[in-house]
Amino acid sequence: MLVTLHYTDLAVAALLLLVNGGLSMALDLGLARPLLVAALRMVVQLSLVGLVLTRLFALESPWLTLGAALIMLLFAGQETMARQERRLTGWWSYGIGTGAMGAAAGIVLLLGLSTAVRPDPWWDARYAIPMLGMVLGNAMSGVGLALHTLTATAARERAAIEAQLALGCTRWTALRPTLRHALRTALMPTINSMAAMGVVALPGMMTGQILSGVDPGEAVKYQILIMFLISGATGLGVLAASLATVRRLSDRRHRLRLDRLVRRR
Amino acid sequence: MLSVRNLSTPVLKPASFQLKAGECVAVQGRSGSGKSVLLRALADLDPSSGEVCLNGDRRDDMPAPLWRRRVTYVAAESGWWEDRVGAHFAQPDRAAALAGALGLPGDVMGWPVARLSTGERQRLALVRALVQRPEVLLLDEPTGPLDAEATERVEALLRAELVRGAGVLIVTHAPEQAVRLAHRHLHVADGVVTEG
Numbered sequence: 001m002l003v004t005l006h007y008t009d010l011a012v013a014a015l016l017l018l019v020n021g022g023l024s025m026a027l028d029l030g031l032a033r034p035l036l037v038a039a040l041r042m043v044v045q046l047s048l049v050g051l052v053l054t055r056l057f058a059l060e061s062p063w064l065t066l067g068a069a070l071i072m073l074l075f076a077g078q079e080t081m082a083r084q085e086r087r088l089t090g091w092w093s094y095g096i097g098t099g100a101m102g103a104a105a106g107i108v109l110l111l112g113l114s115t116a117v118r119p120d121p122w123w124d125a126r127y128a129i130p131m132l133g134m135v136l137g138n139a140m141s142g143v144g145l146a147l148h149t150l151t152a153t154a155a156r157e158r159a160a161i162e163a164q165l166a167l168g169c170t171r172w173t174a175l176r177p178t179l180r181h182a183l184r185t186a187l188m189p190t191i192n193s194m195a196a197m198g199v200v201a202l203p204g205m206m207t208g209q210i211l212s213g214v215d216p217g218e219a220v221k222y223q224i225l226i227m228f229l230i231s232g233a234t235g236l237g238v239l240a241a242s243l244a245t246v247r248r249l250s251d252r253r254h255r256l257r258l259d260r261l262v263r264r265r
Numbered sequence: 266m267l268s269v270r271n272l273s274t275p276v277l278k279p280a281s282f283q284l285k286a287g288e289c290v291a292v293q294g295r296s297g298s299g300k301s302v303l304l305r306a307l308a309d310l311d312p313s314s315g316e317v318c319l320n321g322d323r324r325d326d327m328p329a330p331l332w333r334r335r336v337t338y339v340a341a342e343s344g345w346w347e348d349r350v351g352a353h354f355a356q357p358d359r360a361a362a363l364a365g366a367l368g369l370p371g372d373v374m375g376w377p378v379a380r381l382s383t384g385e386r387q388r389l390a391l392v393r394a395l396v397q398r399p400e401v402l403l404l405d406e407p408t409g410p411l412d413a414e415a416t417e418r419v420e421a422l423l424r425a426e427l428v429r430g431a432g433v434l435i436v437t438h439a440p441e442q443a444v445r446l447a448h449r450h451l452h453v454a455d456g457v458v459t460e461g
Binding site: 167 | 308309311333337338340342393
């Protein structure tokens, strides 16, 4: 079974950071401080998550599990918003990103838990929370990329979009090239990662299961399931968030409303 | 034909005027005075208040795309969304004929957009609007980047549009052009539109 890690083992591995830090100082990269901060953040955040998950698994409460899921979703929403250079004003940006990801991850996760994995009880945090983490993490990247591309392209292609509107095209026709570009950009990483999986990259979850003694054949099946759930949730979330944003970027009189975007300071 | 009552936006002060069929009105004023704002508001490309009617039909009672087919705005900066020139035209044959009348080469519809000069783009953007036979043309400096010969061709085509019965509202910085084409003038200064 799994070899237990001691804190002294971690300290040895942490020495590698000193090599990185020394390199940064020798070459004057100015990365020593950010490296230290990032490493400390990682250690603190992961330790906290470890404590929280231990408690969560022990308490076996559906409400606490749901609460943890919601907190993860709110953080993911914040992250998608931070990735957009131009975003919708007011609560629209946060609301659309978070709503789309929540709905997509929720539907996909319920599907996965009720058909394929079927833990008992079905909301068992030991399954639900890590699966949500993986699905949400990927949906977050996709939605962030889609909305960033959509708003940046709409602002850049304003003349082309308004030329079509001026000729009597509807907002959906005029914004279709922009929408297509955003959807393609957001979905390509998921497709690429599926294509390279196993050949180039051994996914973290599968590696983790194998390290903890699970039969590789079993671990592979879990990984394939997760990849399907991830691509499903990313596709749904990206589509919903993009359509909602196109709607908000235009109005009922088929005008392009770039005045509803703010640039990040 | 086109009647405008108290049209206003955050920039534009309430403006009222008429445009008759076959009439050309020149819109003049300094850069930044609100000439483009006026044209965009008429085309309903920016939110505005007030009443605009075309032959008695209220703009707000009509779907915006239909309104813009009848009252078409051609921006000073033309926009392109496909790679090929021809893909921007619903009727490439008719468009090619009009483009020829404006002095553009016969095979221009097969060109990539990237090959077009600013002046060629500007003329093709006008053709794109004319192909749809709008009732009112809102033209924002249509001959700004053109040489004298091309300008003359554009003006000839616009005269033919006026004969057809179209109304034309044209923003121009060239006083001679206003004299050659326009029956009346509108002056815009700090968002205030005055006839004269």
